[in-house]
Structure formats: structure tokens, C-alpha cells
Amino acid sequence: MTIQPLHQLNVDLGDRSYPIFIGHHILDNHQLISDYIQGSSAVIVSNTTVAPLYLDKVSQALELANIRYDSVILPDGETFKTLASVELIIDTLLKKRHDRKTTLIALGGGVVGDITGFAAAIYQRGVNFIQIPTTLLSQVDSSVGGKTGVNHPSGKNMIGAFYQPQCVIADTHTLETLPDRELSAGLAEVIKYGLIHDEKFFDWLETNIEKLMQKDYQLLSHAILVSCQTKAEIVAIDEKESGIRAILNLGHTFGHAIESAMGYGNWLHGEAVATGMVMALDLSERHHWIGPEVKQRTIQLLKNAHLPVKSPPQISPEQYMDYMSIDKKVDRGVIKFVLLKSLGKAIITADYDSALLTQTLSES
Amino acid sequence: MTIQPLHQLNVDLGDRSYPIFIGHHILDNHQLISDYIQGSSAVIVSNTTVAPLYLDKVSQALELANIRYDSVILPDGETFKTLASVELIIDTLLKKRHDRKTTLIALGGGVVGDITGFAAAIYQRGVNFIQIPTTLLSQVDSSVGGKTGVNHPSGKNMIGAFYQPQCVIADTHTLETLPDRELSAGLAEVIKYGLIHDEKFFDWLETNIEKLMQKDYQLLSHAILVSCQTKAEIVAIDEKESGIRAILNLGHTFGHAIESAMGYGNWLHGEAVATGMVMALDLSERHHWIGPEVKQRTIQLLKNAHLPVKSPPQISPEQYMDYMSIDKKVDRGVIKFVLLKSLGKAIITADYDSALLTQTLSES
Numbered sequence: 001m002t003i004q005p006l007h008q009l010n011v012d013l014g015d016r017s018y019p020i021f022i023g024h025h026i027l028d029n030h031q032l033i034s035d036y037i038q039g040s041s042a043v044i045v046s047n048t049t050v051a052p053l054y055l056d057k058v059s060q061a062l063e064l065a066n067i068r069y070d071s072v073i074l075p076d077g078e079t080f081k082t083l084a085s086v087e088l089i090i091d092t093l094l095k096k097r098h099d100r101k102t103t104l105i106a107l108g109g110g111v112v113g114d115i116t117g118f119a120a121a122i123y124q125r126g127v128n129f130i131q132i133p134t135t136l137l138s139q140v141d142s143s144v145g146g147k148t149g150v151n152h153p154s155g156k157n158m159i160g161a162f163y164q165p166q167c168v169i170a171d172t173h174t175l176e177t178l179p180d181r182e183l184s185a186g187l188a189e190v191i192k193y194g195l196i197h198d199e200k201f202f203d204w205l206e207t208n209i210e211k212l213m214q215k216d217y218q219l220l221s222h223a224i225l226v227s228c229q230t231k232a233e234i235v236a237i238d239e240k241e242s243g244i245r246a247i248l249n250l251g252h253t254f255g256h257a258i259e260s261a262m263g264y265g266n267w268l269h270g271e272a273v274a275t276g277m278v279m280a281l282d283l284s285e286r287h288h289w290i291g292p293e294v295k296q297r298t299i300q301l302l303k304n305a306h307l308p309v310k311s312p313p314q315i316s317p318e319q320y321m322d323y324m325s326i327d328k329k330v331d332r333g334v335i336k337f338v339l340l341k342s343l344g345k346a347i348i349t350a351d352y353d354s355a356l357l358t359q360t361l362s363e364s
Numbered sequence: 365m366t367i368q369p370l371h372q373l374n375v376d377l378g379d380r381s382y383p384i385f386i387g388h389h390i391l392d393n394h395q396l397i398s399d400y401i402q403g404s405s406a407v408i409v410s411n412t413t414v415a416p417l418y419l420d421k422v423s424q425a426l427e428l429a430n431i432r433y434d435s436v437i438l439p440d441g442e443t444f445k446t447l448a449s450v451e452l453i454i455d456t457l458l459k460k461r462h463d464r465k466t467t468l469i470a471l472g473g474g475v476v477g478d479i480t481g482f483a484a485a486i487y488q489r490g491v492n493f494i495q496i497p498t499t500l501l502s503q504v505d506s507s508v509g510g511k512t513g514v515n516h517p518s519g520k521n522m523i524g525a526f527y528q529p530q531c532v533i534a535d536t537h538t539l540e541t542l543p544d545r546e547l548s549a550g551l552a553e554v555i556k557y558g559l560i561h562d563e564k565f566f567d568w569l570e571t572n573i574e575k576l577m578q579k580d581y582q583l584l585s586h587a588i589l590v591s592c593q594t595k596a597e598i599v600a601i602d603e604k605e606s607g608i609r610a611i612l613n614l615g616h617t618f619g620h621a622i623e624s625a626m627g628y629g630n631w632l633h634g635e636a637v638a639t640g641m642v643m644a645l646d647l648s649e650r651h652h653w654i655g656p657e658v659k660q661r662t663i664q665l666l667k668n669a670h671l672p673v674k675s676p677p678q679i680s681p682e683q684y685m686d687y688m689s690i691d692k693k694v695d696r697g698v699i700k701f702v703l704l705k706s707l708g709k710a711i712i713t714a715d716y717d718s719a720l721l722t723q724t725l726s727e728s
Contacts, residue, residue: 094518154458160489
């Protein structure tokens with residue numbers, strides 16, 4: 001029996017549109033992969049944690065479809081999200097004579113997806129790629145929207161491109177092997193969609209957070225669907241992040257500073273975003289844009305998802321300012337923040353009181 | 365007195381359209397540069413040969429317009445067209461706190477343009493850039509069409525992106541300091557436009573080749589204009605090289621093999637293309653698509669432009685095949701060639717007689 005996806009969603013970007021398939025055990029549906037490979041060769045990129053678990057499934061799909069393939073297995077972790085990893089992929093592509101009709105397949109979390117997508121964007125000026133995100137974070141976030149890239153010692157995601165995949169295959173079965181800490185990190189981004197865009201979804205999350213933490217796959221599928229829908233909707237309006245798309249970065253300006261200050265990989269991205277969101281809500285509250293109950297409910301929900309809500313005490317306000325001033329959302333020296341005007345409504349603004357920002361930085 | 369461009373040409377690519385300005389001493393027209401800078405900062409990328417000659421002119425334009433700038437001076441030569449040079453630019457951008465509103469300015473030949481354009485394409489997922497090509501080759505070729513990128517030890521231009529500049533400023537005055545050998549290399553690409561698209565232009569080149577070699581700036585401006593027009597027309601139809609654009613690569617499949625086999629930088633790109641075009645014409649002639657006079661006239665014109673027309677004897681047919689099989693125009697293992705159906709009409713085809721190819725490789 002072929003397992004059909006529970007949900008299919010189309011990301012509408014003109015001639016760069018692509019589908020997202022969401023379902024349980026859908027990696028066993030071999031055609032889902034092979035139907036989206038146009039040439040006769042492919043390269044699977046994965047990491048040392050994910051490859052032992054799921055590489056065989058993907059390889060089998062390629063073998064059954066008579067697609068020649070190679071694989072590149074990277075070490076696991078954000079510290080390897082570097083140009084050096086991209087070069088390693090490109091070395092393999094050239095050594096194994098993959099031409100511009102080849103397809104890269106990203107099998108892993110957001111790091112693998114970002115590296116692989118960027119390698120696809122720049123190999124021979126662009127080859128096809130497929131995303132198979134295996135973490136909740138990458139299923140709800142990094143696999144939608146075409147942001148690819150790597151880190152630089154001076155800042156996260158400083159090197160990259162906007163580049164869209166041929167399709168995304170999100171198999172909730174892969175979440176069964178996901179460590180709890182990473183499930184929580186993914187839920188931070190899920191909660192973000194409620195905060196920025198969808199009050200009802202926030203309510204739904206408050207109701208279902210326990211079952212989500214227990215990996216109920218039908219509830220997880222629903223959470224992934226709503227998150228991807230919200231993101232797809234926003235990205236379709238603003239693919240290159242010249243305007244509204246920036247609201248997807250709620251908590252990220254603070255969060256990136258935390259990640260940088262603590263050293264890449266010590267805080268998970270979702271953990272830093274969770275605390276960053278609390279800080280963004282704190283700053284919104286100090287402007288009297290939201291009442292204290294929004295931040296309180298959010299803190300409770302994040303705690304129920306086992307996420308950190310306090311800024312690490314060793315990061316001083318000055319250090320925050322220093323890290324945030326090289327954030328991509330800086331415009332002519334002024335740091336822009338994504339803040340809430342109400343629960344379910346975010347804005348990006350440079351029009352905030354810097355004295356209140358200092359309070360947020362020292363008191364969060 | 366402000367010096368106005370002799371010619372202005374628009375490259376029509378929808379919201380990525382941009383103008384090309386061609387004229388003598390137009391780098392002294394400061395507004396041409398500053399009008400195309402949207403933010404308040406810029407980084408000039410040049411090389412050790414060009415910077416001493418023209419960096420001051422560009423710096424002055426930025427100073428007069430109150431634009432903060434830094435510069436990166438790379439060593440000169442194709443051997444430095446590497447990811448390491450791109451990283452050097454990105455290190456400077458980050459160190460000097462250039463945000464995503466900055467503009468990169470490529471001041472130099474094709475190598476500087478390709479590296480800088482690629483750095484612009486991937487820095488913070490894309491910042492603006494301006495091309496100031498200072499060689500004939502880059503004025504007629506690499507500054508039009510948005511191909512950016514760097515070499516890999518295993519092949520030319522294997523890493524890159526399609527990325528369009530805000531404008532191109534081609535000052536024929538910069539050709540006065542261009543070594544004769546590089547002027548010739550540029551003329552190889554100019555002659556290519558006659559061969560693939562414009563028999564009358566080929567005739568015009570035969571008539572005017574001596575004055576062009578003497579750097580008559582009005583004739584050079586005309587040659588640049590026609591070349592850019594032809595290229596812009598073809599690129600507008602096929603920006604990402606899925607079809608007709610490939611005819612711009614006449615002579616390049618053979619030429620890239622020569623460049624690789626001889627070691628980057630020993631043969632200039634234009635020199636390798638000149639010989640490669642003779643080989644492509646030879647193969648076309650062996651298929652009886654063109655008569656012997658086309659190749660003979662081309663050889664004579666190339667010789668008048670002081671360009672090589674014979675394949676280096678040390679490259680064996682097997683070596684050619686080896687290098688050509690990793691060319692980007694390989695499709696499922698079959699090497700495609702750009703060949704002539706008549707003077708002024710090129711096609712890209714995999715439908716050739718491989719026995720005739722072997723003859724071309726061993727007898728050219």
C-alpha cells in the first residue's frame with residue numbers, strides 16, 4: 001500500500017512554486033521523491049545523526065527509479081554550517097561528475113537544508129533540490145521560503161541566497177527519533193506563527209501543547225500545516241523580504257545575538273528564538289502595545305514546551321547591541337525589531353524608544 | 365563640463381533591468397556612479413593593476429556624494445578567481461559593518477566583475493552592485509548577462525549565480541592602459557558576436573580591425589555597443605541559459621578545455637575562445653554546414669587581431685574529451701557544442717558526428 005500525504009500545500013511563487021507534502025511514513029512513498037527529480041542523477045546530503053536512520057529509505061527510492069546517486073554525510077551541528085561544508089558538497093559533485101541536471105536532496109534538519117539549498121543555488125549557477133526536513137523546526141520553518149545559506153564567524157546566515165526547492169517532504173515519522181529538546185525548539189517557531197499572525201492558532205496550541213509534546217502525529221501534522229500555510233502566505237507576498245516577510249523574524253534579532261554570544265550550537269536556534277520572543281514581547285509591552293497577559297500567556301506556553309524564557313545573565317546590554325548591530329535587519333545603523341501590536345499582529349519597526357530597549361536588555 | 369555617455373543601452377529583464385553606459389572618459393561623470401547607489405555605503409573591489417589607475421576616480425565620486433566606502437584590492441589574475449577571494453570581500457563587508465543596503469562596485473576586468481558580482485549575490489542573500497569593466501573583454505561580455513562566479517580546481521565557473529547589476533559603466537578611456545594582448549583577447553569575443561548573430565558586423569570588423577587594434581575609441585565604442593546589444597537581446601530571451609543563450613558560448617567548450625589543460629592564466633580567456641571558435645568552425649565545416657571560406661575569413665580576422673588560431677599541440681584528443689566532459693553544457697553525459705549553420709547563425713547541438721569531433725580535436 002502506498003502511503004499518501006495527509007496534507008499537501010502549494011507555495012505560490014510563480015514559476016518557482018512548489019508543493020509541501022506532510023504525512024506519517026510518507027518517506028516510504030518512493031514516487032514522492034522520484035517524481036520531482038528531472039535528471040538522471042542526484043546527491044543526497046545528510047548528517048551523521050540522520051543518515052543512519054533514513055538514508056536507506058531515500059536511497060531505495062532513487063534505486064527503484066534508476067537514478068544514479070552519491071551521498072555526502074556532514075558532521076551534525078550548527079558549527080558545520082559553513083562555507084567549508086558547501087565546498088565539500090561541491091567537491092563531491094565535481095568529482096562524481098554531476099552535471100547541471102543533477103538534483104541535491106537535503107535529508108536532515110535546518111542546517112542540512114540551509115547548506116544543501118545554498119550548494120544547489122551556487123553549483124553551476126543553480127541546480128534543482130528537494131528538501132526532506134527531519135526535525136520539527138525545519139519542517140515548519142526553514143523548508144519554506146527559500147532562504148538558504150551558511151554562517152560566518154562574525155554572524156549567522158551572512159552568506160546565502162534565496163533559492164526554492166522542487167518540493168518539500170515532511171514525514172512526521174522522522175520526529176519519533178527527534179530528541180525532546182529539539183522538538184521543543186521546533187515548537188518555539190510554531191508558537192511564533194500564533195503570535196505574529198493567528199490568535200486562534202495560539203489558543204489551539206495552549207490547549208494541545210501536552211499532546212504535541214507527546215508527539216501525537218496527527219496534531220503535529222496540523223501544527224506543521226498551519227505553520228507552513230502562514231509562512232507560505234507571507235512569503236508569497238514578499239519573497240525577498242523587502243517588507244512584511246520580516247515579521248517571520250519575531251524574536252530572531254534578540255535570538256541571533258544570544259546564539260552568537262553563547263557560541264553557535266550551545267543554544268538551539270529555537271531556544272534562542274523562544275527567549276528572543278519573550279524579549280520582543282517585553283519591549284512591545286513597555287510601549288503599551290500589548291497588555292501584560294500576552295507575555296504571561298506566552299511565557300507559560302513556552303515553559304509548557306520546555307523552552308527557556310530568560311536571557312542568559314552573562315550577556316550584557318552592550319553585548320546585545322554589539323551583536324544586533326550586524327543583524328541583517330539593520331538599516332543605516334538603526335536596528336529594526338519585530339514587535340507585537342496585539343496577539344496575532346506583528347509589525348517591523350525602527351520606531352521604538354531606545355530607553356525602553358535598554359530596559360528590556362537589562363531586565364529580561 | 366560633465367561628460368555624457370556616447371551610448372546608453374537598456375538590458376531588459378523586467379524588474380532586474382539595468383542600463384549600460386558606454387563612452388570616453390565617462391568615469392569622470394561622478395553622478396553616473398552615485399545615482400545608482402541606493403544606500404549610504406559602498407565597497408569598491410578592484411585589483412592591484414587597476415586600482416592604482418582608476419580607484420581615485422571612483423573614490424572621488426563616492427566622496428562627493430557623501431557615500432561611506434571601503435575598498436578591497438585583490439591580486440590580479442584568473443588564479444585568484446576563487447571562493448577565497450569572495451570570502452576576503454565578505455570578511456571586509458562584515459568587519460566594516462556593511463549592511464544589506466550597501467553596494468559593491470566592481471572596478472576591473474571580467475575576473476573582478478565575476479568575483480564581485482558573486483560576492484554581491486551571496487552577501488546577506490544579495491546586495492546591490494555596479495560594474496565598471498576596464499577591459500574590452502569585460503565591457504563586451506562579462507558585464508552583460510548576470511553570470512557571476514568563481515572557479516574550482518576541477519573546472520571554470522563551477523560555483524556561481526545569475527545576478528544582475530544596477531548599472532554598467534564602460535569607459536573606453538580605461539582601454540588606453542590595457543595591454544595589447546588583452547585588447548586582442550577582448551576582440552575575440554567581439555568577433556564571436558559577428559559569427560553567431562550578425563554577418564554585417566563581421567564584415568564591419570574585417571574592414572575596421574586595424575583601427576580597432578589602434579584603440580580608436582569611437583570605433584571601439586561602436587563595437588562595444590553592438591556586442592552588448594546582441595548579448596542583451598539574447599539574454600533578455602533566455603536569462604538563465606535554458607536555450608538560445610548557450611550560443612554565446614561559441615568556442616567556449618573547446619576554449620575552457622584549453623584554459624584548464626594549459627593551467628588557468630597561461631592562455632587568456634579570449635585567446636582560448638579564439639582558438640576554440642576556429643575548432644567549432646572546423647567541426648561545423650566537417651559537417652558541411654558552412655563552406656571553407658567562413659573558417660578561412662575567421663582565421664584571417666583573428667590573426668589580424670593577433671589571436672592564436674591553433675590548438676596547443678600538447679593537448680591530446682583524450683585530454684580534450686576529459687576536460688570537456690565536466691563542462692556545464694554536458695547533458696546526461698553528452699557534450700553539446702555551439703556550431704555554425706552559416707556565418708551569422710549559430711546553434712547548440714548534441715547532434716554531431718563524434719568521428720568528425722575526433723578529427724577536429726586531432727587536426728586543429
